[in-house]
Amino acid sequence: MQTIKCLGQLAVLWSIYLFSGYLVSLTNLPVPAGVLGVVILFILLCLGIVRIEQVEVVADFLLKHLMFFFIPIVAGLMEWGGMFREHALTLASAIIVSSLLPLFVCAWLALVLRREK
Numbered sequence: 001m002q003t004i005k006c007l008g009q010l011a012v013l014w015s016i017y018l019f020s021g022y023l024v025s026l027t028n029l030p031v032p033a034g035v036l037g038v039v040i041l042f043i044l045l046c047l048g049i050v051r052i053e054q055v056e057v058v059a060d061f062l063l064k065h066l067m068f069f070f071i072p073i074v075a076g077l078m079e080w081g082g083m084f085r086e087h088a089l090t091l092a093s094a095i096i097v098s099s100l101l102p103l104f105v106c107a108w109l110a111l112v113l114r115r116e117k
Helices: 002-027 033-047 056-064 066-086 088-116
Strands: none
Touching: 002 033, 002 056, 056 066, 066 088
């Protein structure tokens, strides 16, 4: 019974992903289908069209094993060593700015919201 439940939940998530891929190809949106799929899933959850119980088990499993989805990407990046050496300063700057900027924006926003209270 648990296997059928998991397959059903996987079918819900997979159909949302396929629909988002269809929307991206239809509208030429500059957004990956996976990102649009997460947004669509969020909207469906907020509207109550999809209940958390309908995707919870498979979503927990996928999140628990998320690291394994990045192994092929990391293995592929090993071939790009020359590019990383060539553009090390630019890449390091981008990583530092993209890490610190959200941190400072969130801190500033927290201060602003705290003052309003």
